[in-house]
Amino acid sequence: MSTAPGKTSGALQGVRVLEISSLSGAVCGRVLADLGAEVIKIEPAGGEKARSDAPLIPTANGEESASWLAYNFGKKSVVADLDTDAGLADFGHLAKSADIIVTDFQRLSLADMDRLEPIARAANPAVVWTEILPFGRGHEYEDMAATDTTLQALGGHLYLNGEVDREPVRIGLPVGLVQAGAEASNAALMAYYHALRTGEGQRVDLSVQEVVIWTLLNTTMAWQILSLNEMRGGAIRKERANRFYTRLVWPCQDGYVVFGPVGGGGGSARIKSYAALLKWMAEEGVTDDILTRHDWNGDGQFAIPQEDYDAVTEVIKGFIETKTSGELIARAVRDRILMAPINSIKDIHENVQFRDRGLFKPLQDPDRGLEFELPANWVRMSETGLAEMAPAPAVGADTAALLAEVSKVKEAS
Amino acid sequence: MTKGIFEGLKVADFTWAAAGPIATKQLADNGATVVKIESFKHPDSIRLGGPFIDDKPGINRSGFFADFHSSKLGIGVDMNHEDALEIIRPLIEWADIVAESFRPGIMKKWGLDYDSLRKINPRIIMLSSSLYGADGPWSQHPGYGAQGAALAGIQHMTGWPDMPPAVPKGAYSDSVSPRYALSALMAALIHREKTGEGQYVEMSQIEATAQLVAPQLLDLQVTGREAQRAGNVKPNSILHGVFPCKGEERWITLECETEPQWQALASLLGDLDGLTKARATDSEALNAHVSQLTAPMDAFELMETCRQAGVPAGVAYKGSDLLEDPILEARDHFWPLHHEEMGTLKYNGPAYRYDKTPGQLRSASPRLGEHTDQVLKDVLGFTANDLAGFRDKGLLQ
Numbered sequence: 001m002s003t004a005p006g007k008t009s010g011a012l013q014g015v016r017v018l019e020i021s022s023l024s025g026a027v028c029g030r031v032l033a034d035l036g037a038e039v040i041k042i043e044p045a046g047g048e049k050a051r052s053d054a055p056l057i058p059t060a061n062g063e064e065s066a067s068w069l070a071y072n073f074g075k076k077s078v079v080a081d082l083d084t085d086a087g088l089a090d091f092g093h094l095a096k097s098a099d100i101i102v103t104d105f106q107r108l109s110l111a112d113m114d115r116l117e118p119i120a121r122a123a124n125p126a127v128v129w130t131e132i133l134p135f136g137r138g139h140e141y142e143d144m145a146a147t148d149t150t151l152q153a154l155g156g157h158l159y160l161n162g163e164v165d166r167e168p169v170r171i172g173l174p175v176g177l178v179q180a181g182a183e184a185s186n187a188a189l190m191a192y193y194h195a196l197r198t199g200e201g202q203r204v205d206l207s208v209q210e211v212v213i214w215t216l217l218n219t220t221m222a223w224q225i226l227s228l229n230e231m232r233g234g235a236i237r238k239e240r241a242n243r244f245y246t247r248l249v250w251p252c253q254d255g256y257v258v259f260g261p262v263g264g265g266g267g268s269a270r271i272k273s274y275a276a277l278l279k280w281m282a283e284e285g286v287t288d289d290i291l292t293r294h295d296w297n298g299d300g301q302f303a304i305p306q307e308d309y310d311a312v313t314e315v316i317k318g319f320i321e322t323k324t325s326g327e328l329i330a331r332a333v334r335d336r337i338l339m340a341p342i343n344s345i346k347d348i349h350e351n352v353q354f355r356d357r358g359l360f361k362p363l364q365d366p367d368r369g370l371e372f373e374l375p376a377n378w379v380r381m382s383e384t385g386l387a388e389m390a391p392a393p394a395v396g397a398d399t400a401a402l403l404a405e406v407s408k409v410k411e412a413s
Numbered sequence: 414m415t416k417g418i419f420e421g422l423k424v425a426d427f428t429w430a431a432a433g434p435i436a437t438k439q440l441a442d443n444g445a446t447v448v449k450i451e452s453f454k455h456p457d458s459i460r461l462g463g464p465f466i467d468d469k470p471g472i473n474r475s476g477f478f479a480d481f482h483s484s485k486l487g488i489g490v491d492m493n494h495e496d497a498l499e500i501i502r503p504l505i506e507w508a509d510i511v512a513e514s515f516r517p518g519i520m521k522k523w524g525l526d527y528d529s530l531r532k533i534n535p536r537i538i539m540l541s542s543s544l545y546g547a548d549g550p551w552s553q554h555p556g557y558g559a560q561g562a563a564l565a566g567i568q569h570m571t572g573w574p575d576m577p578p579a580v581p582k583g584a585y586s587d588s589v590s591p592r593y594a595l596s597a598l599m600a601a602l603i604h605r606e607k608t609g610e611g612q613y614v615e616m617s618q619i620e621a622t623a624q625l626v627a628p629q630l631l632d633l634q635v636t637g638r639e640a641q642r643a644g645n646v647k648p649n650s651i652l653h654g655v656f657p658c659k660g661e662e663r664w665i666t667l668e669c670e671t672e673p674q675w676q677a678l679a680s681l682l683g684d685l686d687g688l689t690k691a692r693a694t695d696s697e698a699l700n701a702h703v704s705q706l707t708a709p710m711d712a713f714e715l716m717e718t719c720r721q722a723g724v725p726a727g728v729a730y731k732g733s734d735l736l737e738d739p740i741l742e743a744r745d746h747f748w749p750l751h752h753e754e755m756g757t758l759k760y761n762g763p764a765y766r767y768d769k770t771p772g773q774l775r776s777a778s779p780r781l782g783e784h785t786d787q788v789l790k791d792v793l794g795f796t797a798n799d800l801a802g803f804r805d806k807g808l809l810q
Contacts, residue, residue, distance in 0.1 A: 011600035027624075031593065035600040054648055055628065057635040066635070067628035136766060139743035145725045149645075149653065153666045153727030156735045158655065160582030161571060167655040168664055168729050171581050172570040172642050178625050180764075182592035187765035189599035190443060194418045194770055196606055202769035210746055210764035213735060215588040217431060218464060220747070221476030223732035224758055225464040230732060231662075234572060234579040242463065248559065248580045249568075256577055258563040267458035269555045299470060302463075333554045340560035342568045342578050345629045345639050351564065356549040359620050372634040375623040379597040380547075382527070383612035384604055
C-alpha cells in the first residue's frame with residue numbers, strides 16, 4: 001500500500017482484518033482500512049446483502065448501494081460459504097492469517113457467531129474477535145431483533161429529538177450502526193494492541209445501545225442529580241439540563257444557522273461571542289435594553305426568567321433574519337461568534353473549511369463507470385499515511401489469490 | 414484483578430470539553446494512568462455546565478464534567494505562568510501520549526506543540542483534536558459540538574420536512590469524534606510498538622462526523638439527489654414509525670421490514686383487518702391506525718410482546734428509563750463511584766466488553782487540582798520543598 005511522499009505506509013500496515021459484515025461491521029473495517037490495514041470481506045456467493053442497501057445509484061453493473069460503496073472501497077473480497085465444511089476450512093485458514101475479525105448482528109446470527117468464533121480461535125489464539133450486537137452479550141435479550149431506529153430509541157437519544165407537539169423524531173441516518181462501527185474499530189485495536197504485546201487474543205462484544213447512550217452526554221446525570229428527564233425540542237429547547245428554553249436554530253435569509261447566544265452554559269468564549277454579536281448589532285443600529293439587562297452567559301443565567309429569554313431572542317432573531325448565511329458566517333469567523341451554518345449535503349461537499357483541509361479524496365472506479373470524492377482524509381498522521389483510494393471489490397475478486405496464499409502458508413507450516 | 418489493557422501506559426491529558434475527555438477516559442478506564450492538566454485560572458469549561466449537584470453551580474459540582482473523567486487524576490497548574498514548563502516538561506518526559514483539544518495554536522503558545530514535545534520525548538505520540546482542524550480558514554473559530562453537528566450534516570438530516578431542522582440532543586459531533594480519534598491514536602500506538610516511532614495525530618471533529626454522511630455525499634455526486642430530513646419515514650419498509658403509548662410522553666418505535674413481521678405485529682395489535690386496510694391506503698393512514706391501537710397500551714409491555722414475536726420495537730427511553738433498563742443492569746453499564754462533593758453517582762462505562770481484559774472505572778472524576786500533590790510527588794518525583802516553591806510563585810493552586 002503506497003502513501004504520500006516522505007511517509008511510510010499506513011500505521012496499520014501488515015494488520016489483516018476479516019470482515020463478515022453488514023453496515024456496522026463494514027464501517028469498522030472502513031476505519032481500519034483507512035489506517036492501513038488489509039481488510040478482507042468474506043461474502044456469500046452473489047455478495048453480501050448490504051451491497052443492495054439504500055440509497056442505490058446507477059453503475060455499469062446496474063444499480064449498486066452508495067452506502068456499500070462508500071464504506072467498502074479499497075477492501076478485498078473472498079467468497080466462502082460458511083455453511084459448508086469447505087467454506088469453514090477456508091475461513092479457518094484465513095483466520096489463522098488474520099489479526100482482527102469483525103462481524104455484526106445484521107449479517108450473522110448469534111448462533112453463527114458462536115459457531116464461527118471457536119473455529120477462528122482454534123486456528124489463531126491471538127486473533128481479536130469483534131462482534132457488534134444490538135445490546136451486547138450477557139442477558140436474556142442478547143438475541144432480540146433490533147434496527148437502527150430501535151436502538152436510537154433504547155439508547156435514549158430518540159426521545160430527545162423533535163418538536164414538543166409531535167412524536168420524537170429520529171436522526172435520518174443510521175447513526176447508531178455507523179457510530180457502533182467506528183467504536184468497534186477502536187475497541188478492536190485496543191484488543192489488538194494487547195494481543196501484540198502478550199499473544200493473548202480475546203472477544204470484544206459491543207452494544208449499539210450503549211454506543212447510542214454515549215451520544216447523550218449528560219442525560220443520565222441529569223436524571224440522577226436533578227430528577228430531571230430532559231425533554232425534546234426542535235429549534236427551541238432546554239439545553240444542557242437547563243430549566244428554561246433557548247433558541248438554537250435561527251432562520252436567516254437563505255437557510256438556517258445554529259447559534260446559542262444566551263443561556264448555553266458558561267465560559268469566556270460564550271461571553272466574548274455575545275459581546276461580538278452586540279457590537280455588530282449596534283453597528284447596524286439594532287439596540288434594545290433587553291440585550292444588556294442580564295449577564296446572559298454568567299453565573300446568574302440559570303435564574304433569568306423565561307420571558308426575558310424570549311424577549312432577548314426576539315431581538316436577536318430579528319437581526320439574524322436580515323442576513324444571509326454567508327454574511328453571518330463570515331462575520332462569525334472573523335469575530336469568533338459561536339455560530340455555524342446548518343449545512344446541507346451539498347453545502348458539506350462545497351464547504352470552504354473541508355475543501356481547504358483536503359478532506360475529500362477522489363476515487364476512480366472505471367469498472368463501475370464512476371468517479372467521485374469521499375471524505376476520506378479524516379485524520380493527519382505525521383509519520384504514517386492513510387490508504388490510497390481504490391475501488392470497492394467485485395464479489396469474490398480476491399478469492400483465488402487469498403485462498404491460495406493462506407493454504408500455501410498452511411502447507412508450509 | 415486482571416490488569417487493564419493499558420496498565421503502564423502514561424497519558425498527559427490536556428483535553429477539555431467533551432470530545433477529548435471522552436477519548437482519554439477510555440484509556441483510563443482500561444488501565445492507563447491519565448493525568449488531566451487543568452489551568453486553574455481557566456478550568457475545563459464543562460465544569461461550568463449542568464447538571465449541578467443540588468442544583469447549585471460549582472467548580473466540582475457538574476455531573477456533565479464528572480461522566481467524562483472517571484479513573485483520571487487531575488492536577489491544577491497555571492498554564493500561562495512563565496515557569497509552567499518546570500512542571501509540564503517532566504510530565505512530557507514521563508508520558509507516552511499527550512492529548513489536547515484546544516483551539517489550534519494554544520499548545521504552541523505554551524511551547525508544547527509537537528515539534529517541541531518530540532525534542533523533550535522523541536517517542537511521544539501527540540493527539541490534537543479540534544472542532545475544525547489545525548489549519549484552514551475556520552481553524553481559529555471557536556465552537557461546540559452543536560455547531561459541529563450542523564456543519565457535518567446531522568442537523569440537516571433530523572426533523573420534519575415542514576419544520577426547521579430539529580437540533581439533535583447534545584453536542585453530537587463530540588460523540589462521533591472520540592471514536593475516530595481513539596482508532597487513530599491506537600494505530601499510532603501500535604505503529605510505535607512495532608517500530609519505536611512516535612508521531613503527531615491531528616483531527617477535526619467535523620471531518621470525523623462527516624463520515625456519517627459519506628453515502629449521501631456519494632449519492633449526491635452520482636445522481637444529483639440531495640438527501641433531506643424526512644421525519645420518521647424510512648423508504649422500503651412496510652411500517653416504520655414512532656407511536657404513542659399510555660402515560661405521559663410514552664412512545665415506542667415499531668418497524669416491519671418483512672411480511673412475517675407485519676403478520677406478527679398485526680396479530681399482536683389485534684386488528685389484522687383494519688391494519689391491512691390502512692396499509693392498502695397509504696403510510697399516513699397506516700401510521701394513524703397503528704397510533705390509535707397503541708395509544709392505550711403500556712409501552713414496555715408492548716415492547717416485550719414485540720420482542721417475543723420478532724418485531725423490532727423500542728420504547729423511546731427517557732434518562733430515568735436507562736438507569737432502570739434490565740439489559741444495561743445485566744451488562745453493568747453504570748458504575749457507582751463516590752466523589753467527595755457530589756456523593757455517589759452512576760457513571761457511564763464503555764460500550765464494549767473484553768472477555769480477557771475487562772475495563773474498570775476506578776475512581777470518580779477529580780476535583781480541580783485534587784491530585785496535584787500526589788502526581789507531582791509520586792509520578793514526577795518533586796519534593797515537598799519543590800511544591801512549596803511552586804506554590805509561592807503561583808504556579809500551583
